[in-house]
Amino acid sequence: MPQKVFCNRTLNMRKIKFIGLDMDHTLVRYHSHEFEALAHETMKQRLVATKKYPESVLSLPFDFNLAIRGLVIDKKKGNLLKVSRHGAIRASYHGTKPIDFPTQQKLYKSIYIDLSDTTSYVSIDTAFSISVATLFAQLIDIKDAESGAMSGVGTGPSTIANALSEKNPIMPDYETIAHDVISTLDMAHRDGSLKGEVAKNLDRYIIRDPEVVAGLERYRKHDKKIFILTNSEYSYTKLLLDYAINPFLKNYKSWSDLFEFVITLAQKPRFFYDNLRFLEVNPESGLMSNFDETLRKGVYQSGGADKFAKDLGIEGDDILYIGDHIYGDILRLKKDCNWRTALVVEELDEEMEAYKKAQPYSAEIRTLMDRKEPLERTLVDLISVKIETGREADENKVHELQTQITELDKNISQLIKKQQSVFNQHWGEIMRAGNEESYFAHQVDRFACIYMAKLTDLLEMSPRTYFRASRRPLAHELALGLS
Ligand SMILES: [Mg+2]
Missing domain, CATH: 3.40.50.1000 (HAD superfamily/HAD-like)
Structure with a gap:
């Protein structure tokens, strides 16, 4: 088994x-897709009815794949972030548009953010993480389109910009949007309206x-x-x-x-x-x-x-x-x-299936990395000798090494793209952010003694099972091969 x-x-x-x-x-x-779609729909209706959001909000479609569990909302900048266990940003979107790395660096100065700064960041790891993150991103798009339309700069999707008539109320700022989405969901949760819908359609x-x-x-x-x-x-x-x-x-x-x-x-x-x-x-x-x-x-x-x-x-x-x-x-x-x-962790089964699909790419990446590392070391040595002795390095050799490394890097980054494409197309894996654990995985690791995709996974095991944590190698133990 x-x-x-x-x-x-x-x-x-x-x-x-x-x-x-x-x-x-x-x-x-x-049924998560249905349930998140219900939450998305309920939030939209309430934002329009009670917070005076423009009616164009009502036609926003729900796309389950736009977000994954464990993302962080940057309330002030209108961004969604995927963060590693050390708080390093590993992927970022402004609204529904990816932010490239140079822009991200300009925006955040460092790649690290302080997640304890709750005035800026909110981590979304509840059952409603997908609908909250998705709607937040879509509303940021509308806000940007509106700002663009008002300033005469067509920044956002033209369909959304066109949908905004002058009579429509102005969208609030990013921070208020984040607050409104979260509080609207809380309210729908607390006053029983979400559960009322579920109660009416239990089968669904x-x-x-x-x-x-x-x-x-x-x-x-x-x-x-x-x-x-x-x-x-x-x-x-x-x-x-x-x-x-x-x-x-x-x-x-x-x-x-x-x-x-x-x-x-x-x-x-x-x-x-x-x-x-x-x-x-x-x-x-x-x-x-x-x-x-x-x-x-x-x-x-x-x-x-x-x-x-x-x-x-x-x-x-x-x-x-x-x-x-x-x-x-x-x-x-x-x-x-x-x-x-x-x-x-409901997504775990799917994520583990995806690992298996990604395996051939992962193996190829490892092979290329094994080829690249000695080249890097040789290059480092050549240049170090040049600096330390003042002797000219063999420029042909340096050039050849650099070309080989660039070539390998190109192949590796293409393989990483393929490897990530078996996971969520926008965000990749839930439990990893690049080579590090994701912030979500780190929380699971810290607070859950055991974890699984669903309750029956545990119930299938004998009630007398002894679950043993495996010994985890530290970096120096790995180097010694002591793991
Ligand atoms: Mg629960």
């Missing part, structure tokens, strides 16, 4: 007593997977207690669980038997560091009442991690929590509690 669960920090499943599950996009998966948005239910029932046989910790409210939680869990149960009557606790409106990540009161939810009526007793099997709202672990008489590292959102699900959890963490 191919390996499907990847381990950053050693995790012994035998020691795990409780398995916590985020619901949306973890326990219950969504929700994936039903009997394997999830079979896997959870198997884990119960090993006496692993399972709970849900979701930011969704009870009525939506019930709707999804009734739809995606109940029809496939074999050993239990209902999801409320299968799950020890279902904690709704949990306000993650606040749940992990604050101590809000638990409310008890009546599963039949949905009515809530104050609850100050010791937690017992049931449905709750709100609450906090501290009381949860205390009441259950367990330590943080007896719990494995599985979620799909770095910030909401695992970052604060890792920093504030010592629960073990697992991250679902």
